[in-house]
Amino acid sequence: MITLLIVDDEPLVRSGLRAIFEGTADLAVVGEGNDGAEVPSLVARLRPDVVLMDVRMPLVDGIQATRNLLGDGTRMPAPKVLVLTTFGSDDYVYEALRHGAAGFLLKRSRPEEIIQAVRTVAAGDSVVFPEAVRQLAGPGHKGSAGRVMEGLSAREKDVLGELAAGRNNAEIASALYLSPETVKTHIASVLAKLQVRDRTQAVILAYETGFIRPGAHPAGHAAARRHGRRQA
Incomplete structure (x- = not known):
């Protein structure tokens, strides 16, 4: 209950x-x-x-x-x-x-x-509704927070992009061909590296630092990676 x-x-x-x-x-x-x-x-x-x-x-x-x-x-x-x-x-x-x-x-x-x-x-x-977050959290200066983004691995960046698209763990697992447990592990690592409390704040930081650009599809780079793998 x-x-x-x-x-x-x-x-x-x-x-x-x-x-x-x-x-x-x-x-x-x-x-x-x-x-x-x-x-x-x-x-x-x-x-x-x-x-x-x-x-x-x-x-x-x-x-x-x-x-x-x-x-x-x-x-x-x-x-x-x-x-x-x-x-x-x-x-x-x-x-x-x-x-x-x-x-x-x-x-x-x-x-x-x-x-x-x-x-x-x-x-x-x-x-989190992606469209609303894009309106609320405009990109700010990169600064130290932006440099933290650069410390994420390629897979962690993919996961963050999917989070910014408003997807839940099961949807991320399906989109990135990962197990749900692996998704949880990546999310935990993203939160720790960004030093944020939860996934909502991670998404906000992604927009504030310019990692996700307003108007761009949040998970576009992940989709490109998937497309590349299918072509390979």
Whole structure:
């Protein structure tokens, strides 16, 4: 059973989300909050697996609440945070992702999309929409972070490209002709070398450093490698 905490200052949104999850056998809402200020105490008391976090709330917004909850990533176990937003290009979403949110959902998403997103982040994956990340995380200067990218192996770069395309582990394994366990190993190595907490932050860094260029297909270089292998 995956337990959920819903944090949103709109009662109608909270009740709508609760109704969606009541129809599932593996998801259970264990609590609700109407502001980010309530999150620490609610999480400490209820121990949810996933927090659905609104971005804009009157006292403590979702970004600060995410930062307070996840901190530097050393306080474990911590729930996964799935950000709820009205606009996919909201800069607040980008900040939440940078502070450790596992992904984000548009409030207009279909019920089945919301359910799948919760299951995805609870399983340790991320929910990142490549088009939105391309808009939110424009390329910055390469600097030391760019040099870290150069330290990735060719296969690790392929895996990072697939992550940036929004693919999960099984899809990456299929695309790169690898076993799921090998994909996990490569992802762990990428996160360690980039010194980031999770795959979402790795994708953001890939865009910020220019490793992935806005407008380019994130996994294009991996596809080229695969094409070359098939031609060989």
